[in-house]
Amino acid sequence: MAGAAREANPEMMARFAADYPVGPHDKPQSMCPAFGSLRVGLRMRRVATVLSGSACCVYGLSFVSHFYGARRSVGYVPFNSETLVTGKLFEDIRDAVHEMADPDRYDAIVVTNLCVPTASGVPLKLLPSEINGVRIVGIDVPGFGIPTHAEAKDVLAGAMLKYARAEIEAGPVQAPVSGRSDRPTVALLGEMFPADPMMIGAMLAPLGLAAGPVVPCREWRELYAALDCDVAAAIHPFYTAAVREFQQAGRRIVGSAPVGHDGTATWLAAIGAAYGVSADKIAAAQNAFLPAIRGALAATPIKGRITLSGYEGSELLVARLLIESGADVPYVGTACARSPWSDLDRQWLEDRGVAVKFRASLEDDCAAMEGFEPDLAVGTTPVVQKAKALGIPALYFTNLISARPLMGPAGAGSLAQVVNAAIANRDRMTKMRGFFEGVGAGDTAGIWEGSPNLRPDFRAAHQKKLDKLAKAAKAEEMI
Numbered sequence: 001m002a003g004a005a006r007e008a009n010p011e012m013m014a015r016f017a018a019d020y021p022v023g024p025h026d027k028p029q030s031m032c033p034a035f036g037s038l039r040v041g042l043r044m045r046r047v048a049t050v051l052s053g054s055a056c057c058v059y060g061l062s063f064v065s066h067f068y069g070a071r072r073s074v075g076y077v078p079f080n081s082e083t084l085v086t087g088k089l090f091e092d093i094r095d096a097v098h099e100m101a102d103p104d105r106y107d108a109i110v111v112t113n114l115c116v117p118t119a120s121g122v123p124l125k126l127l128p129s130e131i132n133g134v135r136i137v138g139i140d141v142p143g144f145g146i147p148t149h150a151e152a153k154d155v156l157a158g159a160m161l162k163y164a165r166a167e168i169e170a171g172p173v174q175a176p177v178s179g180r181s182d183r184p185t186v187a188l189l190g191e192m193f194p195a196d197p198m199m200i201g202a203m204l205a206p207l208g209l210a211a212g213p214v215v216p217c218r219e220w221r222e223l224y225a226a227l228d229c230d231v232a233a234a235i236h237p238f239y240t241a242a243v244r245e246f247q248q249a250g251r252r253i254v255g256s257a258p259v260g261h262d263g264t265a266t267w268l269a270a271i272g273a274a275y276g277v278s279a280d281k282i283a284a285a286q287n288a289f290l291p292a293i294r295g296a297l298a299a300t301p302i303k304g305r306i307t308l309s310g311y312e313g314s315e316l317l318v319a320r321l322l323i324e325s326g327a328d329v330p331y332v333g334t335a336c337a338r339s340p341w342s343d344l345d346r347q348w349l350e351d352r353g354v355a356v357k358f359r360a361s362l363e364d365d366c367a368a369m370e371g372f373e374p375d376l377a378v379g380t381t382p383v384v385q386k387a388k389a390l391g392i393p394a395l396y397f398t399n400l401i402s403a404r405p406l407m408g409p410a411g412a413g414s415l416a417q418v419v420n421a422a423i424a425n426r427d428r429m430t431k432m433r434g435f436f437e438g439v440g441a442g443d444t445a446g447i448w449e450g451s452p453n454l455r456p457d458f459r460a461a462h463q464k465k466l467d468k469l470a471k472a473a474k475a476e477e478m479i
Contacts (some may be wrong), residue, residue: 005118049112050076053113055078075100108136109134161245186254187212188215189235236314240339243341256341263321264289302416309368316345338358
């Protein structure tokens, strides 16, 4: 499908390759990437979402979106082989958006091509850009072009910023509901815990600055306010398409985030420098918050070895906070790609002996966990599952770590309680492993009535076939 997509739309696939470089692995190992863009659209007010893809894919995406509390319908344009090949699918999509384009209900309609329509070259760019005053935003989010669902958020955020930037260039646009700030503002890139933007705003106040909208935004007019900021903070560094739109609008980009003592000091200095704030004001802002952060870190220490991995894009920030809290973090893996905006965090971690792996695979994360034998493994669902099978305490990154504040004084002590409680469960995990030893593993995996029929002779014969095929493949490689 990737080859077909390159033939149908080489420019788009080249852009994906540049924005979301792959390697060492080139296939997503998390959920379908389109969930990221779907979630962004579903969280926006007065924005409808329509999917075009295989029915099983749309079912799965709809299910997981409602599992995460979408509370609204997901549109679907079905197809079959005939409508796909003849181009009728595009006509069906066009008819659907015309039918849905009600300005009393929607500011925008997002149409998303999944893998099959993208590979077949369904041309969403031929859709009208506006119908009855409703914006039409068409994007392609194929699993073979977008490696993670985190980066799919950037696909839609970038497409919306591009549309909004064109509207701004064409003439006056709506102000945000809350009005424009009387101070210069900083746009924040990346989905964060709701308290974090407020904490960032408090830290910016001594600089004479304010926190702007968080991108991805919650409503369309916030896109205008985000582009009105002279500086965008790449809190999550993988928003490549969004960064490009800010840069084309003449805005400056600042990487990293106000996480922990060192991160907050460096970030406040970088934001102040980007806005030309005096050194005295920067020092005053640092002095107002750094002692509180240092105190919170000292009051809530974390003792133990922790391996950390995930696919949210904030893994390096969390690792910094854990290390400043006293934890030994030998390995950090992130499914996202390396970015100029993550270099400060990467360098800080590597200076402290941390192995940082970008585009980390499940195998990388599991190997690190088994090799370092941590007191706690923080990771994705399969990593947590593997850790618990080994009797290692584990926490799911997305639900248990991302659901806490990370920025400034509020973030400094936020992880200690849950992390220390999990580490303290080591003896409990050992007892549970001993109790269930041998159950549900190997030949006893699954549900049985009685004992399974073991046939080692069949297994040996099948292994011989596999060995023979492997030797043949090796011989062909040598030729």
